[in-house]
Amino acid sequence: MRVILVRHGETNENVQGIIQGRLDTSLNEKGIMQAEQTADALRSVRVTHIISSPLSRARVTAEIIAKQQASAAFSTDERLQERGFGVLEGKVYSGPREKPADTVGIEPSAAVIARLGEFWEDLTRSPDPDRTVAIVSHGGALSSLMNYVLTNDRVKCAAGVEPSRFWNCSLSEINVPTEGPGTVISWADVRHLHAGESHVRNVDEAIS
Template sequence: MLQVYLVRHGETQWNAERRIQGQSDSPLTDKGETQAWQVAERAKALGITHIIASDLGRTRRTAEIIADACGCEITLEPRLRELDMGVLERRHIDSLTEEEESWRRQLVNGTADGRIPDGESMQELSERMHAALATCLDLPEGSRPMLISHGMALGCLVSTILGLPAYAERRLRLRNCSISRIDYQHSPWLASGWVVETAGDVSHLDAPALDELQR
């Protein structure tokens, strides 16, 4: 059975400052680098064979550390990028006006086509994340891939596999360098297709980052 591991990148400067990243970027903090080394140890023990990463800087850096430990190549996959948060990217979460806050609420409260001006809808995010995940089905038998992506992007993927709306991602706490696992199973009795084995495991980290709302 194909097992796919999902990892959110290590903590970044803007995560720590509560600034919105989306498809903009900031470097890993020292803590983020340490988290990436810790997730790399776990990846090595798991026998990861392929690293597939979003092409943004924070996921590439996390992927490099993991790939070094596992001795495998990195494939860059732009469809694993974070939700495009349009005009709100680079802003402090606490600095939003009431109107800007209402754009953000549309997304997280589930207006199907809601988007931040110049940004992407959750439906679009969900479609590209599922398309990127589907590429794992073409890997050789016995492969154990690890996808390195982002908080909302991975949350959306896990939520929709569970049959929940994409915006249910806000109900999942996927901290920096947490590991989730999804399996592809064929079963006449249980659900066939992707199933969620674990979500948001941080037991390999000695100091998990706080999530955005806890900082």
């Protein structure tokens, strides 16, 4: 099975360094353009399933991709939502990476890892070589999935593949065999986006 992880396109909050978490923010003009470029990049791939976070910035990115994948089954899954940051949501955050464990309303890291682990187990329970799944989610969620769920003996990076941040509309590809660990073929690839495009640091991914 082929799995393609897609982070949503840019939002104004991304640019402003605002913590979004579960806020239902929208793509900005550049984010829509990034999603369209991503859809074009995937046009030659026969995507069979598109699964998205229900939050608008991810769902709209997924819907733009789906326009180029007429035969793909489309669904949303709440387990792909961004981590909830409680009282920090909607604010510019410039504090330390490690937030106080008692931050009001914050979703514990262990809970994030658990729901994403459950999602991955459901997805890969019976790998089908004819299945190509595009998963559209968020920077913090994808970082937790790759760094804490999958790299725990579930996947291995191919030669030359290095972990990085998950940039807006980046593509990461994983081959999942019927037995044994999967292989990360690419990690947060943005070569399909316009040349010279600057990367926006994702504050939701930068804090833990």
